[in-house]
Amino acid sequence: MKTVTVNIVTPDGPVYDSEVTMVIAKTTSGEIGVLAGHIPMVAPLAIGAVKLKKEDGSTELVAVSGGFIEVRPEKISILAPSAEAATDIDLTRAKEALTRAEGRIQKKQDSIDFQRAELALKRALNRINVREGNM
Amino acid sequence: MVNLREIKGRINSTKSTRQITKAMQMVSSSKLRRAEQNAKAYVPYMEKIQDVVGAIATGTKDSGHPMLTARPVKKTAYLVIGSDRGLAGAYNSSILRQVQRTINERHKSKDEYVILAVGRVVRDYFVKRDHNVVSSVVALPDQPTFADIKEIARNAVGMFIDGTYDELYMYYNHFVSAIQNDVTEKKLLPLTDIAPANTSASYEFEPSGEAILEVLLPQYAESLVYGAILDGKASEHASRMTAMKSATDNASDLISDLSLQYNRARQAAITQEITEIVGGAAALE
Numbered sequence: 001m002k003t004v005t006v007n008i009v010t011p012d013g014p015v016y017d018s019e020v021t022m023v024i025a026k027t028t029s030g031e032i033g034v035l036a037g038h039i040p041m042v043a044p045l046a047i048g049a050v051k052l053k054k055e056d057g058s059t060e061l062v063a064v065s066g067g068f069i070e071v072r073p074e075k076i077s078i079l080a081p082s083a084e085a086a087t088d089i090d091l092t093r094a095k096e097a098l099t100r101a102e103g104r105i106q107k108k109q110d111s112i113d114f115q116r117a118e119l120a121l122k123r124a125l126n127r128i129n130v131r132e133g134n135m
Numbered sequence: 136m137v138n139l140r141e142i143k144g145r146i147n148s149t150k151s152t153r154q155i156t157k158a159m160q161m162v163s164s165s166k167l168r169r170a171e172q173n174a175k176a177y178v179p180y181m182e183k184i185q186d187v188v189g190a191i192a193t194g195t196k197d198s199g200h201p202m203l204t205a206r207p208v209k210k211t212a213y214l215v216i217g218s219d220r221g222l223a224g225a226y227n228s229s230i231l232r233q234v235q236r237t238i239n240e241r242h243k244s245k246d247e248y249v250i251l252a253v254g255r256v257v258r259d260y261f262v263k264r265d266h267n268v269v270s271s272v273v274a275l276p277d278q279p280t281f282a283d284i285k286e287i288a289r290n291a292v293g294m295f296i297d298g299t300y301d302e303l304y305m306y307y308n309h310f311v312s313a314i315q316n317d318v319t320e321k322k323l324l325p326l327t328d329i330a331p332a333n334t335s336a337s338y339e340f341e342p343s344g345e346a347i348l349e350v351l352l353p354q355y356a357e358s359l360v361y362g363a364i365l366d367g368k369a370s371e372h373a374s375r376m377t378a379m380k381s382a383t384d385n386a387s388d389l390i391s392d393l394s395l396q397y398n399r400a401r402q403a404a405i406t407q408e409i410t411e412i413v414g415g416a417a418a419l420e
Contacts, residue, residue: 009183011281011361013176028350029342042187043341044350068350070187070338077183081281081354 003055004036008062008078015083016052016062023076024051025069034071041071047122049130050078061086063130065123089131098124139404142397146390153386159222160379166277167313167372173278174310174365181362188355191344192326200345201296202352205325211241211248212269212300214291214323214360216307216367217257219273224378226308226316226371227256233318234306238266249300251291253364269294277368284364288357295324296353307363308370314377316370323359326352 001021008016023034026048034041045067052060067080101124104117192203215234217227242248245267252258252271261268272287295303303324308316340347 007179007183009180011177011180011358012173014179027341028346032341039339040337041339041341042191042347044347066350067354068187068347070183079180079184079187079354081285081357 001055002036004034004038004074004076006052006076006078008050008064008080008083010080010083012082016060016085018052018060019055020052020060021055022053023069024053025064025078026050027069034069034076037073038071038076039073042068044068045078045080047119047126049126050083061130061133063089063127065126084127084130086130086133089127091128091131094124094127094131098128139397139400142393142400146393146397149386149389149393153383153390156379156382156386160376160383163372163376163379167369167376169278170365170369170372171310174369177362177365181358184351184355184358188326188351190338191340191347191351200348200352202292202324202356203326203348205327206301208301210246210300212251212291212294212303213238213248214251214303214305214363215253215257215261216305216364217252217254218367218371219255219275221256222378223371223375226374226378227254227260230306230308230318231257231260233320237320251287253287253367269299275364275368277372279361279364279368281358281361284361285357288360289353291360292324292353292356305360305363307367308374310366310369310373313373316374321359321363323356326356 003019003021004023006016006018006020006023007014021035025032025034025043026046027043028046029043032043045064047065048063050062050064052062054060062083062085064078064080064083067078067083070077070079097120101117101121105114105121213234215230217230221227238248245265249267249269250261252261252268253275255273258268258271258273270287270290272284275283291303294300302322305321305323307319307321309319310316
């Protein structure tokens with residue numbers, strides 16, 4: 001099967017760079033799957049997991065917190081404010097972030113704080129899910 | 136005659152000062168190396184995002200997105216990036232002087248502009264002079280991550296969007312080499328000078344060009360701020376390293392001068408003692 005180069009970069013440096021057969025990402029308007037040779041496309045991403053199907057049939061997961069995906073026929077780039085490969089995620093830290101965010105939502109302060117806490121909650125949940133591989 | 140003990144004391148205190156400045160120099164040089172690595176890691180992200188922004192912005196001309204359109208300027212904002220601590224040579228003073236001069240030239244009253252400060256020295260300078268400091272961040276780590284500066288970057292972009300100010304300039308020291316950095320002014324918002332992309336690829340937008348700009352432009356502006364802060368941090372460590380190096384060199388010079396003085400004084404004291412003994416013996420005969 002044809003493969004395509006995938007790059008995931010964040011301001012803190014590249015996170016992932018490899019050849020894959022298929023990329024499945026969660027955009028703001030729904031999940032998309034991209035194969036090699038796709039027409040050029042740009043789409044904003046939601047907080048979620050990016051699934052990368054390798055040639056040998058294995059699947060890798062990377063947690064991204066927003067950003068966007070840029071597709072070209074021979075290359076796919078994902079630019080995100082932060083991204084972590086499943087193996088790099090610190091599960092205890094993610095769980096702490098989850099409890100913290102839940103606590104803040106319980107308190108229900110003004111709406112901006114609430115929105116932020118909700119986003120933090122989503123990010124934490126996403127990281128935990130990616131780490132545990134249950135997507 | 137110069138007091139021997141006094142000179143000895145000065146030599147010792149200069150020596151301990153030299154030890155400290157030497158240590159600071161070495162610490163800064165290792166921090167500089169890290170800062171350069173960070174700046175390097177950031178380059179691919181910046182290039183990529185610039186590419187895409189250019190492609191989309193040229194593809195969807197006159198999208199009317201607020202971040203792309205210049206509007207009549209009622210209020211200007213200055214984002215000034217400095218350091219938390221001193222002992223970095225002219226690092227902070229050169230940037231503050233430049234900002235102050237620009238403000239004096241461009242504005243007549245303090246209502247025409249606001250300041251966003253990064254670094255304790257910068258914040259204190261402007262607060263002390265009664266400028267309108269609307270946002271500040273202090274105690275950034277030496278190797279800031281994107282998460283550390285997200286707050287101020289989001290603030291800076293957010294206040295432009297909600298109309299608190301109509302243009303935003305960024306001031307930081309651009310890192311040229313370990314011994315040179317230049318005060319740089321950069322117009323951050325509105326984003327009027329986006330370079331058109333050199334790739335002719337015409338993208339398909341999902342769901343639409345406007346919706347993507349909505350996500351992309353703030354992210355782009357925030358990453359420009361992050362880039363400037365990384366650049367500023369590298370310059371900070373570089374100028375602290377240079378400042379501490381010249382302090383160490385000065386201390387060494389001072390020590391060698393003082394040692395010479397000390398030895399002369401010691402010799403003079405010995406000669407005098409001998410003369411006194413000889414004189415005393417001669418008087419007995």
